[in-house]
Amino acid sequence: MDYGMQGKVALVIGGGGGSGRITSTMFAQEGVKVVVADISEEAGQETVNIVKAVGGEAYFIKCDVTSEEDIKAAVNFAVETYGGLNFAINIVGTNTDFTDITQVPAENFDKMFYICTRSTYLGMKYQIPAMIKSGGGSIVNMASAGGLVGQRKQGLYNAAKFAVVGMTKAAALDFAAQGVRINCVCPGPMLSIGMKKALEKDPHFGDQYLVDVPIGRFIGQDEVAAACVFLCSEKAAAITGIALPVDGGMVAD
Numbered sequence: 001m002d003y004g005m006q007g008k009v010a011l012v013i014g015g016g017g018g019s020g021r022i023t024s025t026m027f028a029q030e031g032v033k034v035v036v037a038d039i040s041e042e043a044g045q046e047t048v049n050i051v052k053a054v055g056g057e058a059y060f061i062k063c064d065v066t067s068e069e070d071i072k073a074a075v076n077f078a079v080e081t082y083g084g085l086n087f088a089i090n091i092v093g094t095n096t097d098f099t100d101i102t103q104v105p106a107e108n109f110d111k112m113f114y115i116c117t118r119s120t121y122l123g124m125k126y127q128i129p130a131m132i133k134s135g136g137g138s139i140v141n142m143a144s145a146g147g148l149v150g151q152r153k154q155g156l157y158n159a160a161k162f163a164v165v166g167m168t169k170a171a172a173l174d175f176a177a178q179g180v181r182i183n184c185v186c187p188g189p190m191l192s193i194g195m196k197k198a199l200e201k202d203p204h205f206g207d208q209y210l211v212d213v214p215i216g217r218f219i220g221q222d223e224v225a226a227a228c229v230f231l232c233s234e235k236a237a238a239i240t241g242i243a244l245p246v247d248g249g250m251v252a253d
């Protein structure tokens with residue numbers, strides 16, 4: 001299937017991680033030039049190497065999403081390097097606590113919103129004007145199934161991800177007429193770096209999440225990446241303002 005993306009430019013923030021790396025590689029296979037932004041130079045550079053190995057073009061820029069200057073610089077770098085910006089994927093998030101909100105230290109509220117929500121706002125703040133100047137584009141924000149339904153012992157995470165969903169919908173309404181589509185993906189439990197670490201400590205850590213997933217398994221980062229690339233493609237030209245569950249049926253219940 002031709003996704004109609006040849007020659008376009010993408011910025012993947014959190015591109016050193018699992019879903020960011022696969023999204024970057026899938027973009028490259030569709031002829032998209034990629035700027036990989038990540039706090040980890042080693043992980044981001046590895047993604048660049050993988051993109052180049054499949055015949056794609058990519059550059060790395062170091063970016064800490066808690067810094068407005070870093071996010072602005074990443075957007076400017078994409079525009080200066082490749083002449084514009086058509087796609088952006090805002091992936092970075094965190095999960096600080098696995099307990100009810102009465103047990104959560106107040107400073108973790110700020111940390112959660114800084115990394116999950118403020119980073120998404122700052123990403124869009126700079127990506128949208130760059131896309132308008134480039135003749136239009138598409139943004140995909142990483143929310144979560146936990147941005148659509150409440151989950152036990154996930155109060156702060158739910159709050160931060162519901163906010164990502166709400167901000168995505170509002171921005172989609174504000175910029176649809178200017179040719180910028182904005183959606184989010186809402187994965188169920190994924191085998192991300194954090195989840196793998198938690199499973200190393202406790203092999204049964206995932207059980208509490210999988211019980212809510214009708215297909216009975218973790219969601220692959222490749223499955224989330226495929227949704228991100230589709231939402232950026234011409235095949236999704238009529239889709240904006242959605243929160244797409246990639247969750248094995250979790251939120252259908």
Ligand SMILES: NC(=O)c1ccc[n+]([C@@H]2O[C@H](COP(=O)([O-])OP(=O)(O)OC[C@H]3O[C@@H](n4cnc5c(N)ncnc54)[C@H](O)[C@@H]3O)[C@@H](O)[C@H]2O)c1
Binds near residue numbers: 013016039043095
């Ligand atoms: N793990 C799950 O079960 C699950 C489920 C739904 C949604 N999510 C969301 O998925 C996203 C993570 O996706 P992934 O699977 O690619 O994760 P990942 O852990 O594989 O990769 C995350 C990447 O983000 C980078 N990063 C961390 N902090 C950063 C910062 N301050 N600035 C810039 N980069 C930073 C890391 O270096 C890493 O490369 C998060 O938003 C998370 O909330 C996760």
